[in-house]
Amino acid sequence: MNAHTSSPPLSSVPSSAPSSLPGQTPGEVLALISSGVAVTRAEIARRTGLARSTVSHRVDALITHGFVDEDTGAPSTGGRPPRRLSLRTHGHAIAGVDIGASHCRVGLLDISGTLLAAREDPLTIADGPEAVLGHVERTLRTLLEAADGKGPRTLRAIGVGVPGPVEFSTGRPVDPPIMPGWHHFPIPEFFGERFGVRALVDNDVNVMALAEQRRAFSDTLHLLYLKVGTGIGCGIVADGRIHRGAQGSAGDIGHIRVGERDEPCRCGNSGCLEAIAGGAALAARLRERGLEAEGSLDIVRLVREGNHEAVRTVREAGRAVGEVLSGLVNFFNPETVVVGGALAAIHDQLLAGVREAVYRRSNPLATHVLRIEPSRIGENAGAIGAGILAIEHALSPAQVDRALTTDATAV
Amino acid sequence: MNAHTSSPPLSSVPSSAPSSLPGQTPGEVLALISSGVAVTRAEIARRTGLARSTVSHRVDALITHGFVDEDTGAPSTGGRPPRRLSLRTHGHAIAGVDIGASHCRVGLLDISGTLLAAREDPLTIADGPEAVLGHVERTLRTLLEAADGKGPRTLRAIGVGVPGPVEFSTGRPVDPPIMPGWHHFPIPEFFGERFGVRALVDNDVNVMALAEQRRAFSDTLHLLYLKVGTGIGCGIVADGRIHRGAQGSAGDIGHIRVGERDEPCRCGNSGCLEAIAGGAALAARLRERGLEAEGSLDIVRLVREGNHEAVRTVREAGRAVGEVLSGLVNFFNPETVVVGGALAAIHDQLLAGVREAVYRRSNPLATHVLRIEPSRIGENAGAIGAGILAIEHALSPAQVDRALTTDATAV
């Protein structure tokens, strides 16, 4: 197999890189600044091909509208030192809300994505949307007041992750199996009425995947986030964007059939991944063998204590997860798989099994650069990811341009 | 489970629809016209929010540069009848090339995507790129000359589908298992030197998926194209765009493990989908039972003849495919699954098995609007899809804008 590596010049074929597409509008200039791609006026001009005067114009608009701050000088490159521009974090605030089956975490972020404060409370999602969201509202108001200490912050947008499928365009859960009473509940309207801002709602694993991709694995465009807890789910980032599928139920891998074992599953089928490797199933199996295990946390405890039975069971679960994952790797060809959820606390044991199965069965081309790693963000992934979702909405070029034209000074 | 269907007004929450974003540049105006979204000047003005005079300006530019034709009047809506605009097909030509393991199909399309002519020839891909592409070049020149009869046509771009993973940005195959000698061969440069136009190269199933989505299932954004032939592969359209994955090997589902059976596979593992349900494997199994079957076509023949053994085998293969597919449906949540490839000729038998397995195992939310259907495009899907890839490149706003500014009259 001879490799052709030379790059003969393309005679009269237009170059594929249009060299300078983005940045045609103030909002896109802001995107360049906030993403760190170009942080001085001169850099922006070079990057976009716009005249220096035009760039100054746009940057001025962004500054007077409170989107950008001008830091003091930067290191000179031989001539006059450029003035560094940065997203103005002061003044704006974003909420990131992670609602789980039995807990709820509310985070406050600045507009650059830094988590300023977070609070977790136990809560039962089955109490219904009014009760749960009411609690979120109160927590959020508390956090906002507390944060006011360091300069007032105006809430700009809210991101919400919920444990079930969501129709993203309307922000409404659709037939969520573990959220009784939430079907079609208009979450964005709930927050819109109370805070006067937009709320973006998505599946919790999706926003966790987003958090990991944006914050910890920004060099990878295609990422899967495997959440192994009581149940098993998967968040998908394809080409840097969340893949939600037709009904918003993409990533629902808990009931994929795996292996030979025919464990019955609560879904009515048997042999489901969740029935074999989910935290609830593992705990049940350990109980059968006389161990004390109620939920995922007990499994973590037992493994940490070095209980052989538990370690073996978890490793086996890892293999089951890995077997399913190997298929998904072949199909989706991600660069990174992040493993999170309660059981990721013992990722040494879990990942060993996962890697074993994936590298045994997957296409070598797909695996030879594949990384399978534990979550880097950890317990705040949901809140941060939801916040990122909201930030990217609030800072999208379209939104920013609108803010500039309907000249109400931001902040 | 109570359903909340009311839509209370969003107090002071900005509407999610920016109402009039697209169309800021001549290229985007052309996109509106060619996609049929807005086909008169007045419609474009309404759709984009631009002044009518601006729209006229842009349309004039598109007309003088040969991108748009002005048809005669359209039905009046009470006032002066609008003049209908349409993409100028006359003059432009696009090539769509579908290279298989043992055949090659070259198609000539006009810029609206209509197939003008096509030719298929047998050929062995293992003869290497120079030989194969040389043949494609000759065929394409023949087709271009023949098409010249009805007005001269200038070739604008070439799309190519090949049976292996491709690094799309460079158009080079990467470690393709059934294309010896093609590793890293610079296909776009080959055509660039000979025709002076850009060539876009992609995996063959990807372009087939694209063809089905754009031409036959344009109401669905998420589509899988399952090709069941000698081998088994899958093309992925996510959110209207081809998903290629990190190494361009996404959709390589032939070696996902399925079921209990441990058939050895040429990949070294056992239990692979392809080893159980691929055309080659089915033929081998039928041969074992004394039937005469060399390849996929013989299976089709036997099933058509009503051979019970063959029908049963195909149906079983369908179930195996369906079992894998059920997992992918849960994971990806497509709206449509299209089944093509040689064995799709007997889709009654094959699809029965596929549907049976999918509907048994997949998440009801994901399946209740899922369509599993035979290919509608058929044998030209590869050539047409490759052509569409090239057309969408040539008509992309960026390309069109460049053509307008570097004022060389198109056509």
Added chain:
DNA sequence: CCCGCTTTGCCCGACTTTCGAACAAAGCCT
């Protein structure tokens, strides 16, 4: 220390694009 060099950022006149309003065109309706 001063002066030329380099790079950055702003100012200003020339040019291009876009807008909005007025007007012509073309069919429908009474």
Added chain:
DNA sequence: AGGCTTTGTTCGAAAGTCGGGCAAAGCGGG
């Protein structure tokens, strides 16, 4: 035939963009 409606064009005004000139600000060599 004349008013009405919708479409498309013409034209002057407004806005945005460009590019050159110029001041600002640091570096480095004599």
